[in-house]
Amino acid sequence: MSDDLEVSIVMPCLNEARTVASCVAKATRGLRALGVSGEVIVADNGSTDGSRELAAAAGARVVPVESRGYGAALMGGFAAARGRYVIMGDADESYDFEAIAPFVERLRAGDDLVMGNRFKGGIDRQAMSPLHRYLGNPVLSFLARLFFGGDVGDYHSGMRAFRADAIRSLDLRTTGMEFASEMAVKAHLHRLRVSEVPIRLYPDKRGRPPHLRTWRDGWRHLRFLLLYSPRWLFLYPGAALMLVGSLVGLWLLPGGQVAGGVGFDVHTLIYAAGAVIIGFQAVVFALFTKIFAISEGLLPEDPRLNRLFRFVTLESGLVVGALLLLIGLVTAFGAVRIWQEAAFGAIDETSRTLRLVIVSVTAFALGAQVVLASFFFSILGLRRS
Numbered sequence: 001m002s003d004d005l006e007v008s009i010v011m012p013c014l015n016e017a018r019t020v021a022s023c024v025a026k027a028t029r030g031l032r033a034l035g036v037s038g039e040v041i042v043a044d045n046g047s048t049d050g051s052r053e054l055a056a057a058a059g060a061r062v063v064p065v066e067s068r069g070y071g072a073a074l075m076g077g078f079a080a081a082r083g084r085y086v087i088m089g090d091a092d093e094s095y096d097f098e099a100i101a102p103f104v105e106r107l108r109a110g111d112d113l114v115m116g117n118r119f120k121g122g123i124d125r126q127a128m129s130p131l132h133r134y135l136g137n138p139v140l141s142f143l144a145r146l147f148f149g150g151d152v153g154d155y156h157s158g159m160r161a162f163r164a165d166a167i168r169s170l171d172l173r174t175t176g177m178e179f180a181s182e183m184a185v186k187a188h189l190h191r192l193r194v195s196e197v198p199i200r201l202y203p204d205k206r207g208r209p210p211h212l213r214t215w216r217d218g219w220r221h222l223r224f225l226l227l228y229s230p231r232w233l234f235l236y237p238g239a240a241l242m243l244v245g246s247l248v249g250l251w252l253l254p255g256g257q258v259a260g261g262v263g264f265d266v267h268t269l270i271y272a273a274g275a276v277i278i279g280f281q282a283v284v285f286a287l288f289t290k291i292f293a294i295s296e297g298l299l300p301e302d303p304r305l306n307r308l309f310r311f312v313t314l315e316s317g318l319v320v321g322a323l324l325l326l327i328g329l330v331t332a333f334g335a336v337r338i339w340q341e342a343a344f345g346a347i348d349e350t351s352r353t354l355r356l357v358i359v360s361v362t363a364f365a366l367g368a369q370v371v372l373a374s375f376f377f378s379i380l381g382l383r384r385s
Contacts, residue, residue, distance in 0.1 A: 007031060007038035007104060008083030008164070011060075011091040012073035017049040019093045019205050024058035027097035034101055042091065043077030045069070055091075071179025075172060081164060089159040092204035094127065102197040103161035112166040112192035115152055115184065116159040121198030128201060131214060140221050144181065147229040148188045152196060156180050156221070159199055166192055171297055177217040178224040185228055190300050228299070230289040238282025245275030253355060266354045273362040280366055284373045291380045309377075317374025324367030331360035 009027040013020055024040050031038040042055040042062050052062050065076030074088060085107045089095040095116070106114040123133065141155040158180070170186040172179065187194050226233045249272040251257055256265035287308075293299040335356040339347060347353050 004037055005039060005083040006036045007034075007085045007087060007100075008041055008081035009038065009087045009089070009097060009100070010041045010043060010074065010077035010081055011089060012045060012070055012077065013042050013047060013051050013055065013091045014045040014073070015047045015049045015051060016091040016206055017047070017051045017054055018207050020051050020060075020091045021054045021058040022205075023089075023091045023093055023097060024055055024060040027100075028059055030098040030100045033098065034104060036104065038083055039081075041077050041080055043073045043080070045073040051091075067175060069175035069179075070177050071172070071182070072175040074179060075175075078164070078167065084164060085161060086164050086167070087159075087161040090204070092206045094202050094204040095159040096200060096202070099199065100161070106195050106197060107161055107163060110193060111163075111195045113162045113184070113187045113194045114160060115154060115194065115196045116157040116199035117152075117154040117196045118157055118199055118201040119154055120196070121200045123201045124203055127203045129214075136214065136218050140181070140218070140225070143222070143225055144185060147225055147232050148185050150184075150188045150194060152184055152188075152194060154196070155184050157199070162187075173298075174224065176220055178220045181221050181224050182228075185225070189228075228293075230286040230293070234282045234286035234289060238279040238284075238286065241275045241279030241282065243279075245272045245279060248272035249276065253359070256351070266351050266358070269355065269358055273358050276362060277365050277369075280369060284369065288373075288376065288380070291377075295380070312374075312377060314374050314378040317370055317377065321367045321369075321371035321374065324363045324370060326367075328360045328363035328367060331356045331363065335360060 009031070011020070011023055011027075016023075020042060024042065027040045031040075040060040042052070042060040043065050044052050044055070044062055045065050045068060052064075056062050061080070063077055063080040065073045067076070077088075078086060085104065087097075087100055087103055089097060103114045103116075118128070128137075137154065137156055141153060144150075144155045145152065160183075162183075167183065167187075170183070170190060172182055172186065174182045184194070249269060252264060252266075252269040252272065256263060258264070290299065290302065290305060294301060294305070335353050338353050338356070
């Protein structure tokens with residue numbers, strides 16, 4: 001870091017010969033218009049069309065980045081940046097690097113990350129496909145706000161600015177297009193100050209198809225959001241399965257029921273038991289994932305988890321698991337007793353026996369999962385300690 005540089009403008013580049021020089025020139029004029037000390041960095045990701053030479057001739061500092069990918073190129077540029085603030089944007093003339101004043105103003109006001117919002121600033125015709133504009137971006141941005149909070153309206157904007165030290169502390173890791181989501185998600189998780197400014201999106205002038213692949217990169221963004229939110233991936237679906245399965249099971253345990261003219265009996269009870277078992281496993285996976293992600297530095301510390309470990313210990317887990325196994329054993333003896341009364345032959349009251357067997361198997365499965373999960377939690381707890 002160099003204190004005499006305030007702003008570094010970083011552009012990822014891969015065969016942008018038609019536009020990179022113009023982008024560098026606009027960025028230079030933008031810095032000059034603001035009267036700030038700064039630099040323009042082109043993070044080249046293996047161009048073979050002369051982009052490096054054109055960028056250097058236009059006044060940029062070219063940083064070669066061997067690792068391929070949008071995120072890899074940007075991280076290489078960030079590592080080389082010497083400014084206190086970093087502004088990033090694509091080198092295809094889809095963003096106006098002369099309009100950087102709002103970003104610098106928000107950073108000077110104390111914000112850590114300033115996102116450009118294309119929907120508020122305006123999108124030129126043919127600058128964004130209808131699929132991205134009306135479905136992909138709004139849906140993914142909504143899910144990100146639902147999972148992680150905040151009010152960012154354009155999670156995938158390619159132009160944004162940030163305090164270099166704040167973003168470097170996030171330990172960003174993804175190398176593909178999902179890098180845009182990772183930066184915004186981790187900023188919210190680490191409680192950085194995030195704001196938005198309107199920006200305009202123009203049609204790119206690169207003269208070739210974009211590197212973005214709609215369905216592949218859309219799935220990578222969605223996958224990232226799910227993997228970084230164990231609550232929505234595992235906890236909430238698992239808790240819902242357990243709740244529904246338990247309610248249906250309690251409803252059917254005394255005997256068959258009729259609802260809306262449809263009869264429900266032991267067959268539905270089996271599915272309800274399966275829902276409870278699968279739901280419990282999903283909830284446990286949520287805790288496993290959360291602890292592992294925190295231990296690996298992927299997620300910040302969660303005080304609620306530390307409080308949970310005060311009560312969820314190996315010993316308490318073993319006690320709960322033993323009680324469930326005991327319930328399974330008692331109900332199994334009850335089923336065997338009915339079978340014994342029939343001289344271990346055919347049983348007429350199959351629904352009565354089957355209900356006991358379903359309860360027994362469910363209790364055995366849950367008890368075994370609790371015991372095994374308790375040992376694994378204990379191992380993870382040792383690592384955290």
